[in-house]
Amino acid sequence: MDLSVTSETAQLKSVIVHTPGTEVSLVNPELKDELLFDDIIFEEDARREHLDMLNVFKAAMPEDGTIYEITDLLRECFKQDNARSFFIEKLIGRLSEQNLHTIEDELFALDADELLRFVINGATDSIQNFTLHPTPNLLFTRDLAAVVNDSILLSQPARKARIRESILMETLIQHHPLFADIKKNTIRIDEQESIEGGDVLVASEKVVLIGMSARTSFSGLMTATEGLLEQGVEHVLAVDIPKKRSSMHLDTIFTFSSEHECIAFPPDITQRQNNVVALRSQNGSIITESMPSLKKALTELMNRDFTFINCGGDQRTNQFREQWTDGANVFALAPGVIVGYERNTNTFRELKNHGYQLMDQYEFVEEYSDRNFDPSDKKIAISFRGHELCRGRGGARCMTMPITRT
């Protein structure tokens, strides 16, 4: 299959997700901060909410579209001995402080299912007296890598809690047939640097945005930029954002909803100036140019006007409240067809003011699951429930890794 993403909003054809499993029930209040969760979450409801979200995707996706569960891909991959060895060796090396070498033989003896269980839950019956923390953030598949045109940028997480996920992703790219064609175009970042998929937004084939955030280091951004420019991207917009929990990635404060509309958290995007630098390549070096604002940069480089829709509406308190619950983190199923958490009512009202038809997830599924959804000329904002999911501090975009958009 040809993996390719040339826009944040072109119709979704295939996507990688992870419906939360037992790993989220292994997070206890003492561990939650270290594991990057803001609360403990109730697995059953979280799973229901996630599956209901996927029903919306299915109704909107073309008939030949595919939703891949990352655990299915990993299980297939781990059936190959060389993929398991590749993974185990990386794991032992990257998590050296865990002394995994002491159970090396046991790890190699695990079958695909057991290895997966050990990696995700941090324990399996086949290995006694050895546990790791679980990996509850696997739910946020967005952050593991980003397909940009026909290359794939492999993340290098800033936080220890997410290292295992990036090794899983690397193993998939190296060993799963789904990635067979794209793997030669893998862009890698050094272990000392960091970049996470939530900071990478593909505005178009030529323009990519990268957040300079708590999770993406300056050198990570530069290495990624070099790789992307080599792969044919013309401009990278480096967007400086506050380094704090609530805005850990660029996509927590800014996402695209259509070809010319974005949802923006006003205090950190619309009201900021001189926080964007455009990078391009000229005769083998990288040239930088300061841009007055993100809006001006996009308008200039993409030759069209952009409307920034306020996350949370026009009241400051609502802007902050809804940014915190991922109001600015929408996921586009097609240009102008987006999904976001139902609780962000002021953001939805704002979308309505901009001509979006509001539908809840059940209305949308009812309307379109039995017939082909034709997204052309439509503007629909679909709300879905995510009261448990939301406690992990991520929204619809964070929970999806699109690998093909048409």
Ligand SMILES: NC(=[NH2+])NCCC[C@H](N)C(=O)O
């Ligand atoms: N693309 C995103 N905004 N991802 C959100 C990730 C949330 C996750 N708990 C973390 O802190 O890493």
